[in-house]
Amino acid sequence: MRVISGKFKRKKILTPVDNHIRPTADKQREALFHILAHWVIDADVLDLFAGTGAMGIEALSRGAKAVTFIDKNTRLIKKNINHFNVQCKTNVIQWDIFRNLRCIRGQLFDLILIDPPYHHDHVGKTLSHIAKIQCFHENTIIVAEHACDENIVLPDKFKQLDCRRYGKTQFSFFDIH
Numbered sequence: 001m002r003v004i005s006g007k008f009k010r011k012k013i014l015t016p017v018d019n020h021i022r023p024t025a026d027k028q029r030e031a032l033f034h035i036l037a038h039w040v041i042d043a044d045v046l047d048l049f050a051g052t053g054a055m056g057i058e059a060l061s062r063g064a065k066a067v068t069f070i071d072k073n074t075r076l077i078k079k080n081i082n083h084f085n086v087q088c089k090t091n092v093i094q095w096d097i098f099r100n101l102r103c104i105r106g107q108l109f110d111l112i113l114i115d116p117p118y119h120h121d122h123v124g125k126t127l128s129h130i131a132k133i134q135c136f137h138e139n140t141i142i143v144a145e146h147a148c149d150e151n152i153v154l155p156d157k158f159k160q161l162d163c164r165r166y167g168k169t170q171f172s173f174f175d176i177h
Helices: 024-037 055-062 075-083 121-133
Strands: 046-047 066-071 089-094 108-115 135-148 157-168 168-177
Touching: 024 055, 024 135, 024 157, 024 168, 046 055, 055 066, 055 075, 055 108, 066 075, 075 089, 108 121, 121 135, 121 168
Parallel strands: 046 066, 046 108, 066 089, 108 135
Antiparallel strands: 135 168, 157 168
């Protein structure tokens, strides 16, 4: 796995030695960030279920102002931030997203990336947590990566704007109304 574009282009991302983390494949990440190109620049990004930190690091590489990474295990995220010698504002929070998102109460994000384990309705539950703490503004875009055959139950206020399929993976784009 490598960073696709920007100031960290072609630099290798450190990956897990086991199967507990499912990083987004390079081609899928490239397609997603091509779509998000104008949202990323100068954005405050929230990377939920960050795993390796690849999505947030790709955002930083492409001009994001700051990234908050949240995952239950942050060891690999911290290693990658050091590996890339990231000089931008980053915040790494070890937190169980399945419980809630109180750890970011009072913060607002321009772009929220969600990449939970597949097939457990974690996307719908995470959207509910986002709604409860209101970490968004009227122009925030939320992108969830999930299995194509996964049914997402949307909480009130969320609207699906688009979806893009790449093999067995789908990116769903949401906003809040």
